[in-house]
Amino acid sequence: xxxxxxxxxxxxxxxxxxxxxxxxxxxxxxxxxxxxxxxxxxxxxxxxxxxxxxxxxxxxxxxxxxxxxxxxxxxxxxxxxxxxxxxxxxxxxxxxxxxxxxxxxxxxxxxxxxxxxxxxxxxxxxxxxxxxxxxxxxxxxxxxxxxxxxxxxxxxxxxxxxxxxxxxxxxxxxxxxxxxxxxxxxxxxxxxxxxxxxxxxxxxxxxxxxxxxxxxxxxxxxxxxxxxxxxxxxxxxxxxxxxxxxxxxxxxxxxxxxxxxxxxxxxxxxxxxxxxxxxxxxxxxxxxxxxxxxxxxxxxxxxxxxxxxxxxxxxxxxxxxxxxxxxxxxxxxxxxxxxx
Amino acid sequence: xxxxxxxxxxxxxxxxxxxxxxxxxxxxxxxxxxxxxxxxxxxxxxxxxxxxxxxxxxxxxxxxxxxxxxxxxxxxxxxxxxxxxxxxxxxxxxxxxxxxxxxxxxxxxxxxxxxxxxxxxxxxxxxxxxxxxxxxxxxxxxxxxxxxxxxxxxxxxxxxxxxxxxxxxxxxxxxxxxxxxxxxxxxxxxxxxxxxxxxxxxxxxxxxxxxxxxxxxxxxxxxxxxxxxxxxxxxxxxxxxxxxxxxxxxxxxxxxxxxxxxxxxxxxxxxxxxxxxxx
Numbered sequence: 001x002x003x004x005x006x007x008x009x010x011x012x013x014x015x016x017x018x019x020x021x022x023x024x025x026x027x028x029x030x031x032x033x034x035x036x037x038x039x040x041x042x043x044x045x046x047x048x049x050x051x052x053x054x055x056x057x058x059x060x061x062x063x064x065x066x067x068x069x070x071x072x073x074x075x076x077x078x079x080x081x082x083x084x085x086x087x088x089x090x091x092x093x094x095x096x097x098x099x100x101x102x103x104x105x106x107x108x109x110x111x112x113x114x115x116x117x118x119x120x121x122x123x124x125x126x127x128x129x130x131x132x133x134x135x136x137x138x139x140x141x142x143x144x145x146x147x148x149x150x151x152x153x154x155x156x157x158x159x160x161x162x163x164x165x166x167x168x169x170x171x172x173x174x175x176x177x178x179x180x181x182x183x184x185x186x187x188x189x190x191x192x193x194x195x196x197x198x199x200x201x202x203x204x205x206x207x208x209x210x211x212x213x214x215x216x217x218x219x220x221x222x223x224x225x226x227x228x229x230x231x232x233x234x235x236x237x238x239x240x241x242x243x244x245x246x247x248x249x250x251x252x253x254x255x256x257x258x259x260x261x262x263x264x265x266x267x268x269x270x271x272x273x274x275x276x277x278x279x280x281x282x283x284x285x286x287x288x289x290x291x292x293x294x295x296x297x298x299x300x301x302x303x304x305x306x307x308x309x310x311x312x313x314x315x316x317x318x319x320x321x322x323x324x325x326x327x328x329x330x331x332x333x334x335x336x337x338x339x340x
Numbered sequence: 341x342x343x344x345x346x347x348x349x350x351x352x353x354x355x356x357x358x359x360x361x362x363x364x365x366x367x368x369x370x371x372x373x374x375x376x377x378x379x380x381x382x383x384x385x386x387x388x389x390x391x392x393x394x395x396x397x398x399x400x401x402x403x404x405x406x407x408x409x410x411x412x413x414x415x416x417x418x419x420x421x422x423x424x425x426x427x428x429x430x431x432x433x434x435x436x437x438x439x440x441x442x443x444x445x446x447x448x449x450x451x452x453x454x455x456x457x458x459x460x461x462x463x464x465x466x467x468x469x470x471x472x473x474x475x476x477x478x479x480x481x482x483x484x485x486x487x488x489x490x491x492x493x494x495x496x497x498x499x500x501x502x503x504x505x506x507x508x509x510x511x512x513x514x515x516x517x518x519x520x521x522x523x524x525x526x527x528x529x530x531x532x533x534x535x536x537x538x539x540x541x542x543x544x545x546x547x548x549x550x551x552x553x554x555x556x557x558x559x560x561x562x563x564x565x566x567x568x569x570x571x572x573x574x575x576x577x578x579x580x581x582x583x584x585x586x587x588x589x590x591x592x593x594x595x596x597x598x599x600x601x602x603x604x605x606x607x608x609x610x611x612x613x614x615x616x617x618x619x
Contacts, residue, residue, distance in 0.1 A: 106344055
């Protein structure tokens with residue numbers, strides 16, 4: 001089993017200043033060739049976990065191996081075996097795209113005879129060949145992200161860490177980025193560990209996920225498994241005025257799996273929500289409960305997050321619902337998957 | 341390690357070369373000093389018009405024919421300070437803009453990351469020092485007070501001058517790298533650097549005629565690294581200057597090397613701590 005694992009974490013913890021527990025005893029594994037998503041809101045502990053797994057930060061407790069190498073005992077060996085794309089731009093703006101890649105090739109000890117061909121191939125693959133001899137500081141956001149990715153994989157690492165890789169990109173840029181990553185996986189069988197707080201990207205791209213909140217992993221599984229744990233669709237019913245009878249009324253409707261009260265609304269789980277909505281409304285009417293709003297949600301990772309953490313997921317307030325819808329469509333199109 | 345050291349050094353030199361503002365700023369202070377301070381205080385004629393005045397002046401300026409010539413050698417040494425402060429500043433900006441994170445996350449050793457910056461910082465000021473010397477000579481051709489190199493500088497002399505500039509630059513590059521790796525904010529860095537630059541310059545023999553300095557000041561200035569480097573320059577540039585200095589240039593070079601090694605050790609420790617996985 002150990003040999004099949006690209007990443008293994010066991011009770012990994014990190015406390016800052018002896019008081020702030022950024023990561024609290026997390027354990028998980030990533031199989032070789034897998035795309036594994038590490039999901040959570042800002043400040044959940046994602047980047048701290050990546051820093052520990054990539055030997056940039058010492059854990060205060062627990063252990064982890066990457067490609068079978070202990071991240072604390074052999075940091076330089078770990079660094080040699082991984083590619084890393086940070087959430088912020090780290091390419092040197094005063095160097096050209098090609099010079100950035102040449103520098104990375106030297107630091108990762110890419111065989112000299114392969115450097116030129118590998119750089120040319122990456123520049124072409126990432127569609128920045130025309131700008132290869134321009135200073136990186138003149139690149140657009142999307143070009144810089146692609147350059148970051150090229151720098152991260154110059155040494156063909158078996159494991160690639162992506163820390164919030166699409167942060168700040170427009171929908172088209174995001175779609176393009178994931179397309180490149182997906183191609184890399186198919187061509188090189190690379191293991192990809194990605195942290196993101198964009199649930200839709202994780203849903204579409206990752207084969208397995210871990211949800212982290214307040215430094216703890218609250219759920220792991222494939223996107224489908226996690227959504228199935230919800231027990232079907234979610235119908236949220238809000239009464240005109242708070243009514244203690246609402247929960248019991250809804251629970252009594254045939255086909256309802258469970259009812260929970262959340263922020264004054266009732267969340268009704270059921271296998272086929274669209275068929276049940278009229279019955280739920282009718283039941284409320286019969287009981288004399290005025291219904292203010294009814295909404296139906298298909299299982300999504302937002303719902304999964306809500307289920308496991310007890311609160312709404314806020315990915316990015318600056319992203320409008322329209323942008324988000326466009327983004328999901330573009331990502332799915334780029335990935336060639338329909339999604340659920 | 342050689343390959344990564346070479347690649348990182350080349351990168352530093354490329355960046356410095358592509359930053360003309362840094363070069364202009366490095367040269368600005370020594371050039372301004374030459375244009376204003378050096379011209380205004382070139383009072384040698386007051387002595388040379390008197391009987392025995394020339395001999396007095398030579399002793400006063402330790403073999404330099406004019407104060408401006410004496411002062412020009414001081415400024416050629418001082419440019420090592422003004423140029424290397426950017427090496428330390430680059431550490432801070434690289435940390436802010438992420439490229440230090442990229443390098444530190446690679447398998448490159450802390451020694452290579454630090455060593456490359458030190459090497460680039462030691463090499464770059466050589467050209468600038470010669471630019472200052474060239475400018476000081478040019479001023480003389482333009483009818484102003486100018487640098488008069490009165491001694492024939494052979495290969496050994498030129499080598500000693502280059503070595504003095506390189507070691508002085510290495511010493512200050514180490515100092516500024518130590519500060520750069522220890523401080524996170526650019527404002528704090530420049531405040532600290534300014535607090536160092538002026539006292540180091542003012543306690544050296546780069547500015548003042550040796551003859552006017554009180555004994556206690558001469559003692560302090562004798563150990564100042566800028567003085568040690570400037571002594572090497574002056575002994576090689578002016579005929580008969582060696583007679584006014586108690587030691588040969590190589591002794592000053594050794595003293596300078598001592599400073600550089602001490603500063604290198606401190607900077608290495610601080611850089612290794614900054615680049616190690618955070619505890």
